[in-house]
Amino acid sequence: MRLTRYFLPVLKENPSEAQIVSHRLMLRAGMIRQQAAGIYSWLPMGLRVLRRIEQIVHEEQAKAGHIPVLMPTLQSADLWRESGRYEDYGEEMLRIKDRHKRDLLYGPTNEEMITDIFRGNVNSYKDLPLTLYQIQWKFRDEIRPRFGVMRGREFLMKDGYNFDIDKDAAIHAYNRHMVSYLRTYERMGLTAIPMRAASGPIGGDNTHEFLVLAETGESEVFYDSAILDLKLGDRVVDFDSREECEGIVREWTSPYARTDETHDEGVFNEIPEERRKSSRAIEVGQIFYFGTKYSEPMGAVVVNDQGERVPVHMGSHGIGVSRLLGAIIEASHDDKGIIWPEGVTPFPVGIVNLKQGDIATDGACEALYNTLIAKGLEPLYDDRDDRAGAKFATMDLIGLPWRITVGPRGLAKGLVELTCRRTGESEEMSAEAAVARLVQIYEKH
RNA sequence: CGGGGCGUAGCGCAGUCUGGUAGCGCGACGGUUUUGGGUACCGUAGGUCGUGAGUUCGAAUCUCGCCGCCCCGACCA
Numbered sequence: 001m002r003l004t005r006y007f008l009p010v011l012k013e014n015p016s017e018a019q020i021v022s023h024r025l026m027l028r029a030g031m032i033r034q035q036a037a038g039i040y041s042w043l044p045m046g047l048r049v050l051r052r053i054e055q056i057v058h059e060e061q062a063k064a065g066h067i068p069v070l071m072p073t074l075q076s077a078d079l080w081r082e083s084g085r086y087e088d089y090g091e092e093m094l095r096i097k098d099r100h101k102r103d104l105l106y107g108p109t110n111e112e113m114i115t116d117i118f119r120g121n122v123n124s125y126k127d128l129p130l131t132l133y134q135i136q137w138k139f140r141d142e143i144r145p146r147f148g149v150m151r152g153r154e155f156l157m158k159d160g161y162n163f164d165i166d167k168d169a170a171i172h173a174y175n176r177h178m179v180s181y182l183r184t185y186e187r188m189g190l191t192a193i194p195m196r197a198a199s200g201p202i203g204g205d206n207t208h209e210f211l212v213l214a215e216t217g218e219s220e221v222f223y224d225s226a227i228l229d230l231k232l233g234d235r236v237v238d239f240d241s242r243e244e245c246e247g248i249v250r251e252w253t254s255p256y257a258r259t260d261e262t263h264d265e266g267v268f269n270e271i272p273e274e275r276r277k278s279s280r281a282i283e284v285g286q287i288f289y290f291g292t293k294y295s296e297p298m299g300a301v302v303v304n305d306q307g308e309r310v311p312v313h314m315g316s317h318g319i320g321v322s323r324l325l326g327a328i329i330e331a332s333h334d335d336k337g338i339i340w341p342e343g344v345t346p347f348p349v350g351i352v353n354l355k356q357g358d359i360a361t362d363g364a365c366e367a368l369y370n371t372l373i374a375k376g377l378e379p380l381y382d383d384r385d386d387r388a389g390a391k392f393a394t395m396d397l398i399g400l401p402w403r404i405t406v407g408p409r410g411l412a413k414g415l416v417e418l419t420c421r422r423t424g425e426s427e428e429m430s431a432e433a434a435v436a437r438l439v440q441i442y443e444k445h
Numbered sequence: 446c447g448g449g450g451c452g453u454a455g456c457g458c459a460g461u462c463u464g465g466u467a468g469c470g471c472g473a474c475g476g477u478u479u480u481g482g483g484u485a486c487c488g489u490a491g492g493u494c495g496u497g498a499g500u501u502c503g504a505a506u507c508u509c510g511c512c513g514c515c516c517c518g519a520c521c522a
Contacts, residue, residue, distance in 0.1 A: 012471060012483075013457045017515060037514070092521075109522090143446075143520060150522095157522060209522090218521085283522060320522040354481055389482035396482090407481055417481090 001347065002369075003382045007044050010394055020216045022329035023148030025338050029398045031325070038145025038153030045398060046325065048346035050156065053324050054135050056187050056343065057158050064180040064239045066131040066160055071113050073137050077103035079112040082298050094141045106139040111294050111316055114161045118312070119300040125165045128302065128312070131173060133160030135321060147216070150282065150326035158319040163312045165304060167291065170313035174206060174289045175245040177317045181210055181285055182252065183232050184319065187445075188328060189341025192284055193227055194252055198261040206289035206315075209259060211281035214330040221281040222263050224255035224271045282327045289315040338399025339422050342445045347380040348372075349438055350400040352392065354407030356385045364416070365406050368431050375439055379404075396421070402441070404434050 011028040018024040026032045031046030042050060058068065074096070080086035086093075086105075094106040107113070114132060122130065135158045145153050162173035178194060185192035190212050197209035211221055230252055238244050256271055258264070259281075268276065294300065295311040304310050320327075332339045340346070349372065353365045365381060372379045380400060382391045388407075395403050405417040410428060418434045419426040429437070 009455085011456055015456065016451085016458090019516075034514090090520095138522080140521070144516095144518090146515085155522070159522090286522065318522055323522060352481095387480065387482085387484065389480095389484080392482045394483085405481075409481065 001378065001380050003380060003384055006380070008394075008398070009043065010397060018148060020147050020150070020330070021333055022150060022216070022326040025329055025333060025397070025399075026148055026325065029338060032149065034148075038142060038151070040149060040152060040154070045346050049325055049340070049344055050322065052344045052346070053188065053321055054156075054158075057135060057184055057319055057321065060180050060184040060187070061133055061158075061160070063183075063237075064131075064176055066133050066180075068134060069114075069117075069132050070134050070136060071107070071110050071117075073107055073139070074104050075107045075110075075113055077105055079116055080105065083112050083115075083294055084297065085112070092140045092142065094139050107136075108138055108140045109316070109318075110134070110136075110159055111161065111314075112298065115294045115298045115300045115314070118161075118163055119295075119298060122163065123302055125302050125304045129162065129164045129169055129173060131160055131162040133158060133317070147218075148326055149322045150216075150330075151218070152322065155320060156322040158317075158321055160317040162315045162317075163295075163300070164314070165302070165310070165312065167313050170289055170291070170315055171206070172242045172245060174287060174315050175242070175249045176239050177287045177315070178208060178252070179232075179237055179245050179248050180239070181287065181317070181319065182248075183237075185210065185212075185284065186232055187343045188324065189343050190284070190324075190328060190331060191228060193221070193223060193257050193281070195221060195223070195257040195259050196253075196262050197259050197286065208253070208287055209283050210285040211259070212284055212327045212331055213279045213281050214327065215280050216330050217280035217282040219281050219283055220260040220278065221258065222260070222268050222276075222278045223257040225275045225277045227252070227255040227257055230255075282323070282330060283320070284324055284327050285317070285319040287315065287317040289313075333399070336393070337397035340399045340401055342401050342442060345401050346398070347400050348377045348442055349379045349402040349404060350395045350398075351379050351381040352388070352395060352403060352405045353381070353383055354388050354391075354405060356383060358408060360411055361406050361408055364411055364431065368404060368406065368416070368435070371431075371435050372438070375435060377435075377438055377442055402438060404431075406431075 009030045014024050015027050018027055026046060029045060030043050032040045032042055034040055077086050093108055096104045098104055137154055138157050139154050142153050145151055162170060164170040164173055192210040192212050194208040195211055197207050211219060256268055291313050292311040295314055301309045301311050328344060329338050332341060351365055351368055353361055355361045369379055369381050399421060401421050403419045405419060410416055414430060415428040416431050416434055417426050417428050418437060
């Protein structure tokens, strides 16, 4: 993409509405604009990252054997009356009436709807296990939205629902989700710690939240620092294997890690002191097993291998997709701007032309631009007629992990400069070598 | 919802106390200059001062209502 043909409205100054760093940077980097309290438009740069995150979620869900669907944002109140949550959910649920005065609501979550789909179409244990998920906009009418997309009222969420014949099978689904979530966050460059949590309005006993450590987090967490050393890395996981999933879950849930809601000072104090940590953290996902809480009242039953009608065991699982942008920026930025991890960056690399209008630099940039596209690494090419300083400042702000600087000085020696946003380190090399290096870096992402 | 604050040009702000018809910086646009970290100078455009009513010869400024936004708290992916 050429910057002169793109839509990237960056701000030099901090908008007064934004308090925390991720919110400020998302506004300044031209990613989002607020339309109402807790409701945002996504501009091209923000949308690109949002789509990257969605793509990673989809890919990891597919590996775990989960099936994508898409349910509407508006739901009939009748479904929620069946589960009893229409009354229970409270003011946070946005209620709407259509022209026939029928009660609708903008879905804050979809347990009822997915259960309705299930009960109308699945009758036999032979169709289990089944896990359906979607990535869809939700609305929760927070009393006080804040922190930009981290605590918006409208938010994009991956929500998934597993249907299993019994508790053992459903626990495997729970474990499978934990493993796939760990992989998902890792690919986004995040360290997300699974922590025993409280279940809230979804219900159920078995639940973990995934938390990213950050000073601006809304949760207070306590953990054994040993958990930070755990990595899934390139490990190939057989998601059908109960033993393997259970083993990974055991490994990740053995070190102490809890939110303040479930924190136990006594158990915590048994950890060696140097590993005893507390911090603020951002919740970026949660998984639940809640058994037959919805299937029983809503009649989601299947016939088992004995010919008996039994309610299915269910769980649900969420990833805060739009919130993740904020969480990633909170975890990865400096005083100049955002630093995107390679896995989610809107563009893999930026090209800075230091002398726009110069035949040699323009030509070198064009060639580099086309070569990178041909390699599947679409660059953001700053082809504006502007000062070097202004171009560098924009690149630093929007946070592309790599930058290639092309100027007459280097070109005279046949060299360009490859700069790492995270470390600030630069290296002069031929354009071919820079392309080869980038191809190598992005092979993993 | 309780407490606090704010609403003036795209962004950041001054002007409000003490009424006289709107200004600064950045940005945008045009030029000259400059050219490896937001260059300098000249010029141009852009505002029904959130909104409605009232007071007044006259309201960004005073009064009342309404709307919106931000911060702290309780609540939440």
